[in-house]
Amino acid sequence: MSDLDPRWTTALRAHATAAEPTPEAWAAITERAADDAPADPSVPHRSGRRPGLVAAAALLVLLAAGAAALAVAGDDDPRPVPLVEEPTSTTTPAEPLVEGVARVLEDATHGPEICADGVDDLYRDMGPPSCRGVPVEGWSWDLVEGEDTDEGATAAQVHLTGRFVDDRFVLAAARDPEPGETGLGGDDPLSDPDRTTTPCPAPPGGWTVRDEARTTDEHFRSLLMTARAAPDLGEIWVDESVRVPGPQGGQGVMTASFTGDLERHRQELEAVYGGALCVTEAPIASRDLRAAADRLMTGPPVAPGGPTVVSEIAVHDLSSIADTIGGQLVVHVLHAPPGLEEALAAELGVPVVVTSTFMPIA
């Protein structure tokens, strides 16, 4: 690092080191290694770790949040300076100016395009990166510094400002993303810290373990199996924001939602499990949500009465998550035209929330 004063190299190492390999750290490592949490993010488990999609007392972490705390006030204006004159002859005035962070890739087979096929292949071990998507009009690799070039493919995460016009993205400005800027615009319902809070009020005297003898791992598995055998199951999850005193250092409140006879389900579950339990109404059965997700992924729908065409550009980078706790399908697209949420809900017959990479600039 010949361009950097040795003092800063020393400070860099000082900042990063001083982490001691303590017995406590090793104990944490072996505990994690022994964690046999299943891969299904909706499965609650006993170790105290939270499933990937389930949040409790958590925030949407824009890492590096730590870097943001350390950042000194600088002269750089984070807003991009327009670098490309917006063409006036081909833009449609109704097309809104949008911004977002996405990957731009150019290789021997095509010019610069916003990756829209959902393939995160820049970090693959084998082969050059590749993707297809929306051509960017007005692009230059001189606009950014964070690009990689491997085997003839050049790619970078970029903060883009521009307009989606017909089948292309007309660029107005581009810059390297600030630390913590991700490819998700707007609010993500899956990151709501209260999402897994049990909806049942605490009983008089607070949550307690009803029968400690029936809180073993075997009883816990029976609870899951019984709940999941029900065709009207919404979801079963654990609210760990409430600590119920008990064995193994305490536990959270197991919460199960159904669309059918709640009292019957309560009796069935209480018969197999003695821990704190909440049985509540589900907005929709999980199997119906997952069926809707499957129908969505077979192709973009055209909703009668809604937008005449759901833009292929908008839904090109389509992915969906069945939010079985919230009872809704969370659909992520590159760019959402007005009315997309309503059109999808009408077509699929389930509640839909749309999140998008690109958001209109206020």
Next chain:
Amino acid sequence: MGVVEREAEHRALVEDLFRTSYAELVGLATLVTGDRTTGEDVAQDAFAGLLRRGPLDDPDAAVGYLRRAVVNLSRGRLRRRAVAERPHRADPSPVPAGPEDAALAGDDSRAVAAALARLPLRQRECVATCSLLGLSHTEAAAVLGISAGSVKTHVHRGTRRLAALLADRAPTITPEDDR
């Protein structure tokens, strides 16, 4: 060698690597993610992953495995819609040699950390891997999954940008200072 013996040998290998490499791997993750707590979390996940994985065909590849795991896990933390799964702890400051050194070292450390956080991710990764771990461009390329040429370019751009960001800070420590 039986399965039990191989597992025991693997665990001993990982524990030995923990003693010798934990600090630098926490450091790498801290520099990439910008947060010490996250850095420790990432490093511990990497070691746990290696333990769970079981014996490697080439035990000498374990260090490289850990470095790549740390980089991938750090990237995942930065790019995913992450959910904090473990309680945050207070970010411990580097252990100082003395009160005055603590103040001066803290200023420099904070300044370089703030500047590093303003680099694009790939530049940050390359600077962290080459400066902290002392890896060559080729070695860093293997850890980061990019070409050596890209590493060289990113290190050059990253250090140039760091130098520019830190250029206006007056020297607070010089080798001639009495402590």
